[in-house]
Amino acid sequence: MATPLKVCVTGAAGQIAYSLLYQIGHGDVFGKEQPLILTLLDITPMMNALHGVVMELHDCAMTLVKEIVPTDSEEEAFRDIDVAFLVGSMPRREGMLRKDLLTANAKIFRSQGLSLDKFAKKTVKVVVVGNPANTNAMICSHFAPSIPKENFTALTRLDHNRAKAQIATRIGVRSDAVKNVVIWGNHSSTQFPDVSHATVEVEGKTLPVYEAVKDDAWIEGDFITTVQGRGAAVLKARKLSSAMSASKAVCDHVRDWWFGAPQDEWVSMAVMSDGSYGMPEGVVYSFPVRVSADCKWAIVKDLPISDFAREKMEKTAKELEEEKKTALEFLASNSS
Numbered sequence: 090m091a092t093p094l095k096v097c098v099t100g101a102a103g104q105i106a107y108s109l110l111y112q113i114g115h116g117d118v119f120g121k122e123q124p125l126i127l128t129l130l131d132i133t134p135m136m137n138a139l140h141g142v143v144m145e146l147h148d149c150a151m152t153l154v155k156e157i158v159p160t161d162s163e164e165e166a167f168r169d170i171d172v173a174f175l176v177g178s179m180p181r182r183e184g185m186l187r188k189d190l191l192t193a194n195a196k197i198f199r200s201q202g203l204s205l206d207k208f209a210k211k212t213v214k215v216v217v218v219g220n221p222a223n224t225n226a227m228i229c230s231h232f233a234p235s236i237p238k239e240n241f242t243a244l245t246r247l248d249h250n251r252a253k254a255q256i257a258t259r260i261g262v263r264s265d266a267v268k269n270v271v272i273w274g275n276h277s278s279t280q281f282p283d284v285s286h287a288t289v290e291v292e293g294k295t296l297p298v299y300e301a302v303k304d305d306a307w308i309e310g311d312f313i314t315t316v317q318g319r320g321a322a323v324l325k326a327r328k329l330s331s332a333m334s335a336s337k338a339v340c341d342h343v344r345d346w347w348f349g350a351p352q353d354e355w356v357s358m359a360v361m362s363d364g365s366y367g368m369p370e371g372v373v374y375s376f377p378v379r380v381s382a383d384c385k386w387a388i389v390k391d392l393p394i395s396d397f398a399r400e401k402m403e404k405t406a407k408e409l410e411e412e413k414k415t416a417l418e419f420l421a422s423n424s425s
């Protein structure tokens with residue numbers, strides 16, 4: 090049997106983790122042959138609830154899970170880990186602005202960046218889910234300088250899945266018939282869900298999405314605002330943020346990173362910008378990426394960009410630059 094992979098989930102007593110942990114333990118992310126050691130981090134007041142989650146994980150009788158370590162210590166949670174799912178943070182409640190989250194959560198990601206730098210393997214792969222996910226990933230990477238920048242990503246796969254589902258429903262096909270949508274930028278209401286390069290298979294024929302939908306006004310209007318506002322709409326309806334669809338998307342993101350995404354398709358991942366498409370370097374920006382079987386992602390280059398698209402891509406980039414400035418200034422004046 091393979092050596093166990095050491096995987097950490099933070100926010101392990103929260104609602105996303107409650108769905109996510111079963112999927113990881115069941116082999117949906119790292120495969121059905123990969124044994125796992127799970128380290129579960131949450132804050133001290135949540136330790137009782139976390140013990141309940143551990144009891145349930147045991148009761149799932151999952152053959153791949155060799156050991157479960159619940160803890161409120163970052164050192165214990167991150168020591169020698171291969172993969173980190175950074176879910177733990179305060180979610181937005183109704184009435185809160187995203188900006189409120191920035192300062193509430195920035196300190197968490199500074200602390201976790203510093204601890205990853207000290208305790209995790211240098212090859213650790215990190216996906217940040219806790220909001221504002223892109224900027225939290227930037228902070229984490231900033232405070233973990235000994236870990237390569239390409240090992241830090243943030244989740245925009247939920248937005249990617251939402252975009253695919255909206256198009257598939259509109260055309261009346263399965264969601265896997267829709268390929269190569271792109272989420273550009275921030276996991277926020279400024280994100281740009283773009284289907285100008287996307288295709289859909291309808292009755293055995295591959296068509297551009299624009300041609301199959303035959304309603305440019307919808308694609309450039311309601312489709313975009315629906316995807317941009319989907320998280321807020323779920324929050325309004327449930328009074329809690331999306332957890333089932335978020336955990337499914339986290340699994341899609343890390344499984345594709347681990348095993349490679351299908352070669353005829355790209356996926357959206359928020360990664361450290363290298364300036365591609367003229368977007369600013371040093372912010373964690375969602376791009377279309379191809380992922381190879383050796384766990385390496387690469388931004389898809391040279392897609393033609395219309396004036397309509399560029400304006401939207403720049404707007405979301407500007408928001409990320411502002412978030413970065415606010416977060417780093419806040420952390421500089423709040424040193425503990």
Ligand SMILES: NC(=O)c1ccc[n+]([C@@H]2O[C@H](COP(=O)([O-])OP(=O)(O)OC[C@H]3O[C@@H](n4cnc5c(N)ncnc54)[C@H](O)[C@@H]3O)[C@@H](O)[C@H]2O)c1
Nearest residue numbers: 100102103104105131177178179180218219220244247335
């Ligand atoms: N990127 C996305 O697509 C996406 C989608 C949905 C939700 N989210 C975000 O994911 C985060 C978690 O959502 P949730 O619904 O599971 O929230 P939740 O409140 O149910 O759970 C969050 C958990 O994190 C824990 N936590 C807080 N500070 C911590 C710390 N320093 N270390 C470890 N754990 C800590 C809390 O105690 C809690 O158990 C939120 O920020 C939410 O906005 C992101």
Ligand SMILES: O=C(O)CC[C@H](O)C(=O)O
Nearest residue numbers: 181220320321324330331
């Ligand atoms: O707080 C929000 O508006 C969004 C919550 C979450 O990130 C989502 O996309 O479902």
